[in-house]
Amino acid sequence: MSRRIAVVGGGPAGLATWQRLRDTGHEVQLFDPEPGGLMRTIRHDGWIIEAGAHTMATTDAGVGAMLRALDTDPEESSVAPRTRGRQVLLHGRPTPVPLSPGELVASPLLSMRGRLRLLREPFISAKPGGDDESVQDFARRRFGHEVAARIIDPIVGSSTGGDPRQLLARVLFPQHVQFEAAGGSVLRGAMRAGMQARRRKGGSSMPLSSHTNGIDWFVRAVLRQGNGSVCREAVTGITFSDVDVTVQWGDGSERFGGVVLAVPPAAMRAIRVVGVDAGQFEKVATMPCASVASVSLGYRREHVTRPLTGGSLLVPSSEHLPLLATFSADAMFPGRAPEGHLLITSIVGGVRHPDAFRDDDRTLTQQVHAALAGAMGLVAPPAMVHVTRWEGAMPQPVAGHFVRLAAADALEAGAPRLAFAGGWRGGMSIGEAMASGLRAANRLGGTMPA
Template sequence: MENRPLDAAAVKATRIAVVGGGISGLAAAHRLRELAPTTEIVLYEAAERLGGVLETRRQDGFLAEQSADTFITNVPWGVDLCRRLGIESELLPTNDALRKAYVVCRGRLIEVPEGFLLMAPGKAWPIVQTPILSWRGKLRLAWEYFVAPRKDPSDESLKAFVVRRLGIEAYERLVQPLIGGIYTADPEKLSVAATMKQFVEMERQHGGLIRGMQQRKAREGNADSGARYSMFVAPRGGMSALVEAIAARLPSESIRLNSPVRSVSRQEDGVWQVATNSECETYDGVVVAAPAPAAAVLLHSQDEPLAAELEQIEYAGCAIVLLGVDRRQIAQPIAGFGFVVPEVEQRRILAASFASYKFAGRAPDESVLIRVFVGGACHPEMNELPDEQLRQIVLEELADLIGLSGELQTFSVRRWSAQMPQYHVGHLERVERIEALAAKHAGLTLAGNAYHGVGVPTCIHCGEQAAERLLEQLALGQVER
């Protein structure tokens, strides 16, 4: 990525506002600072801290992530930003010795078959051997090789795609829990094209998933296994270290915390007005990096059709229960990073992640940090249960699944209400409409996890692209007074 500042004379902006201090907004502000260092940037954040859902807390000797605890490296944007921030050397790889994922199957934890990549089998023998699928389910999965590609180019749900290609049992026992662990979503509504485009491309290009994985293996020499944890990293000090590193590159006076924005509108003279509860200020351009529902409110007076489209993007939430225990309290330990729970198991948790197995330094010696996910789009009522009730539910489930017993060394609950955008069928078309409507407003760009992906690197990329588009508009004189 080029870091050369733009010609100061070419950039007609003197002030740019960024609304939203999550990772997308931070990435946008940082990119603006890199490319146009003489431009004044003001970042508005409604909360009392930066980072959005990214937050690391130290509690009772544990380093406890409150949401995402890693980011993927098969796309460059996260690592590239860390390199430019000077913290690349602080990135830790996950523990290869425990690079496995498990799935609950009829009350037991079974390893995800080696080579099974989210929704595509890369190796035959592990599928043959796994007790997760019945022989009927295995034969149906193998039949995928002969299933003709879908000719209809329209979007379809993730469930419809997987059942059509792999059968209902592979969907219920493997794909639904693995995908659910990423999106906390309902796969019956989730768009396969918006969330798992690579598998749609496999079908189109190679005729199917097994054929596609064979071609991939031929190119790369082997197939990835499990949940691809080897491709994940995190800062030594936790995800908040990334947030802090970006904030340190911005002038302190440019960051306005506890500053919820009420509206964003373009005035007759071409400048943009950003209104908070206490003041109105004008800017040459604005990056709106707020969640889609909030962005809809901000832009409603400027463009009702745009706001209406933004309002249609639904969100779901979940609760994360964090537990610290002595490792000797786990009677049935697993040699892996965690497990996911299929809906057909009818349990009260979605997944559990052993954070201290992934990275050193997340728990005191001889202790284990476990993060348990509850609720999601399919069980929203679970998100709002009292802490003590969630504690009891999680302890009962972990007692049954891994033999956990005894007193906890630490306990907390982090609730995220309506923070995960749901990429329902038709999402890509809606985003196209949103971007077309936004493009009509010179000096306005959008960023965030509501559009092109929910992963940290994708959010970084989205924010940086929004910053670059805005500067290009200003440099080309597209913002007319």
């Protein structure tokens, strides 16, 4: 019987699994035609373009320890964003999101009525809305309509590509839902948790950051350590038997003792899986997933008369634009654009505009430029364009999500040679995807001798 383990999918989840399994003495083979997943940095002609994620953070001790152990390259170092400020596009104008109670009082983002409604939250009786309460319903119930529409809608829309009317509060804001259930108020719970976190400062978590040469530092660091065991192929089939697992791709196949499936649900649909409960697998693989395009535009500095002052500009659905958000790369990190230039990256599409990501590069560029021209004072077309399409990359935790998660648990329970990992399982961020990867490694690695 083979003791080797196959990891299918080399995004943050799969790479974390692969790294942990190798660290614990297992023989592992990674399958991915383009390892890195959404941690993809493009470097050319002085531009450092994040085609997917820009920053990451974690509160998971295991992930924090893994990242610190890998962060040894003297050529580059971890950098925190220069600004954590966010703006919301409100009636075509970038408007800062208040970060403190003082800023809130003066913020034009909320009307006086909206601010008073927000401040009443601690006195509004708790009526937890159940597993299937949407983010929008939760936010409206606790904070009022304006906060839901002008703050929560653009934050959630840009980070998930989804619709806050359908996404589940319990998945996206588990802590906040818990604050209400346990103490009756989200704001009181958040303040208490903030004070406790400050006291614990310096612990095992890793604050929001990237690296000087881009977020793909993690991918490069992991690949450097195990390059010989990477098969740059898309897996097309996985067959489980009583004694092993056969992984198939293009014109090859190989037997393993176990497999970690670390691809997003949309990508599972292209893999023929045999020997597990097909109905349960179907439930996992049909989890809805949104698609987006990431449109990076480089401008000459003098052609941007009103650069963004925060790291990101979030776009609420009420603006009726195909844009979900725009990130100002060089407002966040130094050295992302050649001398005399600015780099911005916009996320287009998602559930709001499901087909927009398919538009050709020219159309996407024109749409983004037109949408931002007024807000940023753009007076000439971009000098550099780079577009990446991410089809089905953003899993959507909507009604039925917990049934799908239970199906994944049941599949693992029935097939001890299988473990799942991925952002869809444990959260929506890179840190959470990595944490799910470590859990999968512990699960499968623990049942198989190294």
